[in-house]
Amino acid sequence: MDTLLEPFGYAFFRNGIAVATLAGALCGLVGVYVVLRGMSYIGHGLSHAIFGGAVASYALGLSFYVGAGLWGLVSAVLILLIARRRSIGADAAIGVVTTASFAVGVVIISVIGSFTRNFESVLFGNVLGVDTGDVLIVAAVTVAAGAAVFLRYRQLLFTTFDPEVADVSGVSTARMDILLALLLTALITVCMSVLGVTLIAAMLVIPPVIGRLLTDSFHKMLWISVGVGTFCGFVGVYLSYYLNWASGPAVVLTAAVLFVVAYAVSSVRRRSLPEAALDAHVG
Amino acid sequence: MSDLVRFERVTCRYGREPVLVNIDLSLAEGDFVGVVGPSGSGKTTLLRAMAGAVRPIAGRIVRDPKVAVGYVPQVETVNWYFPVTVREAVLMSRIDGRVVPWASKQDVRDADEVLDRLGIDDLGSRHIRELSGGQQQRVFIARAMLRRPRLLLMDEPTSGVDVRTRHDVMHLIHELHHEGLAIVLTTHDLNGIAAHLPKLVCLNREVIATGRPKDVITPDVLERTYGAPLEVLQHGGMPVVVEHYLEPEEERKVVPLREGHHGHPA
Numbered sequence: 001m002d003t004l005l006e007p008f009g010y011a012f013f014r015n016g017i018a019v020a021t022l023a024g025a026l027c028g029l030v031g032v033y034v035v036l037r038g039m040s041y042i043g044h045g046l047s048h049a050i051f052g053g054a055v056a057s058y059a060l061g062l063s064f065y066v067g068a069g070l071w072g073l074v075s076a077v078l079i080l081l082i083a084r085r086r087s088i089g090a091d092a093a094i095g096v097v098t099t100a101s102f103a104v105g106v107v108i109i110s111v112i113g114s115f116t117r118n119f120e121s122v123l124f125g126n127v128l129g130v131d132t133g134d135v136l137i138v139a140a141v142t143v144a145a146g147a148a149v150f151l152r153y154r155q156l157l158f159t160t161f162d163p164e165v166a167d168v169s170g171v172s173t174a175r176m177d178i179l180l181a182l183l184l185t186a187l188i189t190v191c192m193s194v195l196g197v198t199l200i201a202a203m204l205v206i207p208p209v210i211g212r213l214l215t216d217s218f219h220k221m222l223w224i225s226v227g228v229g230t231f232c233g234f235v236g237v238y239l240s241y242y243l244n245w246a247s248g249p250a251v252v253l254t255a256a257v258l259f260v261v262a263y264a265v266s267s268v269r270r271r272s273l274p275e276a277a278l279d280a281h282v283g
Numbered sequence: 284m285s286d287l288v289r290f291e292r293v294t295c296r297y298g299r300e301p302v303l304v305n306i307d308l309s310l311a312e313g314d315f316v317g318v319v320g321p322s323g324s325g326k327t328t329l330l331r332a333m334a335g336a337v338r339p340i341a342g343r344i345v346r347d348p349k350v351a352v353g354y355v356p357q358v359e360t361v362n363w364y365f366p367v368t369v370r371e372a373v374l375m376s377r378i379d380g381r382v383v384p385w386a387s388k389q390d391v392r393d394a395d396e397v398l399d400r401l402g403i404d405d406l407g408s409r410h411i412r413e414l415s416g417g418q419q420q421r422v423f424i425a426r427a428m429l430r431r432p433r434l435l436l437m438d439e440p441t442s443g444v445d446v447r448t449r450h451d452v453m454h455l456i457h458e459l460h461h462e463g464l465a466i467v468l469t470t471h472d473l474n475g476i477a478a479h480l481p482k483l484v485c486l487n488r489e490v491i492a493t494g495r496p497k498d499v500i501t502p503d504v505l506e507r508t509y510g511a512p513l514e515v516l517q518h519g520g521m522p523v524v525v526e527h528y529l530e531p532e533e534e535r536k537v538v539p540l541r542e543g544h545h546g547h548p549a
Contacts, residue, residue, distance in 0.1 A: 154375065154384065155378060161362065162356065162360075162361070162362075162375070164336075164356060165354050165426075168334040168336040168352070169376055170378065212366055217368050217410075218367050219384070220366075
């Protein structure tokens with residue numbers, strides 16, 4: 001038992017596993033809406049877009065969180081606005097906005113001539129380098145996101161499933177888009193330097209996809225996704241201690257293994273379903 | 284009878300392109316209206332404007348504020364792979380007056396009652412993809428009905444379904460109308476649907492004609508609506524539209540049109 005609890009004797013490990021577990025839950029929660037809107041690439045894209053904000057805040061002497069947060073929010077809102085045009089898909093909207101935003105960051109660096117922030121940790125994260133303050137910030141965003149989804153569950157669901165009819169039925173879909181943009185920006189801003197953009201992108205997508213493979217019910221998918229994200233954050237960091245792996249990739253690989261299991265389970269279940277249930281479609 | 288919705292010289296547009304121009308129209312309690320017109324003629328925009336989701340750039344839309352509106356979308360626009368069960372889909376329209384995510388017992392009872400009313404009460408826990416075309420249409424009618432509407436707007440409720448399903452869906456819609464609901468539906472089916480409705484609106488960005496099918500399903504109105512000559516026969520007192528699909532060779536033989544006449548191959 002002492003061996004199992006040994007890593008918890010270290011403060012850096014306690015902070016790291018707490019932040020990874022919280023971030024896993026947060027990504028699992030927000031990721032459901034991201035995946036179901038066909039915007040799986042937005043995590044990766046926004047992480048790059050926020051680079052522009054990070055550089056701008058550095059150049060203007062502002063806090064990283066303020067600059068990157070505002071920049072990310074504007075980018076997310078632009079993506080959602082552009083994606084509303086049917087002739088431009090969500091993937092193209094993400095590509096246009098995030099690359100342009102990234103390019104702005106590069107231009108600012110070329111003009112000011114220096115930029116000292118460590119972007120290696122931004123790309124790959126440093127789970128075991130976080131302090132209690134980081135844990136509290138991620139915890140606060142996780143609680144706020146949970147509360148927002150709890151209070152706007154029906155409107156968010158309706159907007160995600162059928163925005164046109166939601167609009168007709170009295171849901172302010174524009175507000176729901178802004179709420180989702182806020183959640184995404186807050187998530188990426190607080191998790192970026194802790195987990196890294198690669199881990200965020202993976203954890204926004206893999207847990208919801210696992211949930212989708214295992215259920216046809218939205219609320220069950222939401223619970224499964226949050227559960228898988230939480231589990232992977234905790235188990236990934238825990239295993240990384242014993243396997244001596246980098247913590248971020250260990251979390252992603254744990255999620256990938258669960259994806260393979262879920263895929264196999266759903267394949268077996270599909271084979272056992274009556275053919276009519278599989279073939280039923282419009283028309 | 285009081286108007287549920289009244290359009291006064293309404294013009295709507297998306298971007299620079301006007302979609303509806305100078306529309307004058309009114310809907311009263313118990314109306315049952317079909318809107319016909321070619322693709323892109325503004326039928327869906329007209330429904331959305333009636334529901335209050337599209338604002339006019341000119342004119343005004345007067346709506347009775349006490350009237351709840353139910354909206355049934357085209358099934359082709361539905362994402363059938365979205366993870367929702369039938370009951371979850373129906374309960375989506377209960378968005379008012381409850382903060383917590385889960386449905387109240389009363390909401391669930393109401394949803395089950397509507398599902399029962401539409402004959403799909405045993406499908407509540409099934410995924411929406413696992414239903415037949417007619418059942419899928421009923422799910423979205425049920426979602427609209429859960430709002431307890433007085434006006435039901437339906438965008439092509441019978442598109443993409445077979446004749447039997449079309450018959451079932453139209454039978455259900457007629458029942459809802461007989462129960463007092465005002466209904467507006469759009470359709471491309473002039474013979475199977477439009478000719479059987481009490482009132483039609485022929486639309487091509489502007490209202491070309493309104494009235495009973497036998498008064499508006501005429502070669503002149505249809506040509507002005509669709510921009511193509513259509514022949515209309517009478518069968519048992521009802522108009523029947525005959526469409527001629529000409530081979531290119533036959534089309535070259537068509538006698539040139541004279542004012543008010545349509546040429547046909549010899």
